[in-house]
Amino acid sequence: MLDIHTAPTPNGIKIPIAAEELGIPYRVIRLHLAQGDQRRPEYLAINPNGRIPAVVDHDVPDGPVPVFESGAILLHLAETRGGLIGPGIAGRAATMGWLFLQVGGLGPNFGNAGHFLSGAPEANPHAIMRFQGEARRHLQVLDTRLASQEWLDGHGYSVADIAHFCWVRSASYAGLTLDGMPRLAEWTARIAARPAVRRGLAAIG
Known part of the structure; x- marks a missing residue:
């Protein structure tokens, strides 16, 4: 059994979906x-x-094991359950690279853009321009990647796709859209239609 301590935020929905x-x-x-x-x-x-989010994993050796930070939790689940991660050393490295791009790049830039937009946007124009610009650049990186790969790590649907999806679907929070990024829009719709994704979203409300 996995106890998932979470809330319905972009980071918070990652873990029920992965589970x-x-x-x-x-x-x-x-x-x-x-x-x-x-x-x-x-x-x-x-x-x-x-x-x-944070989890307590009761189904691993030496458990129960607490794990916090969404990227660490996703990687823990993928490695302990043997799925949602690329094969071999090269595949694992590819998944981790795309996963941590979201954790260290897209997520913080989306979050900061949304924060300044929801406060007093007229007082922080430089901050908004900076974070929106970086968020938009990350979206374009994803759209370019998906021109040649069905899934981000180049091997299969993985925790990297889940992590990015949970933020990309909320692009409006950062004042952005997926206009002009057809491959990213199609990828987002494809993930949203997965039965497990629908169940994960429904579980958290």
């Missing part, structure tokens, strides 16, 4: 961020950083 794709039994423990659930001592014992 559904891998066929892992799980239960969602919904955190109400506005009420400060992520700062409660019992949650900080799992994730000292006080952010979502």
Whole structure:
């Protein structure tokens, strides 16, 4: 059993989707961020950083094992369950490269663009231009990649696709669209139509 402590945010929806794709039994423990659930001592014992998501994996040797940070959780699930990751050393490296591009690039830029847009945008025009520009550049990198590959790592549908999808589907949060990026729009629609993705999204509400 996998306990998933999460909320319906782009990072938070990654883990139920991955669990559904891998066929892992799980239960969602919904955190109400506005009420400060992520700062409660019992949650900080799992994730000292006080952010979502985090999991407790009961089905691994030496378990239960807590794992926090969405990219680390995705990689943990892929490696312990043997799926959603490229084959061999080269395949694994490709998956990790695209996964961490989202974790270190697309996600933070989307998040910061959305943050400044939702506050007082007229007071932060340079910040908005900077983060939107980088977010748009990352989307274009994905669209270019998908011109030659069906899936981001070049081997198959993986945690890298899941991680990016959960943010790309919310491009409007950063004030962006997928206009002019037909391959990325098609890839997003293809992932959204997967039964496991639909179940994962429904599980978190």
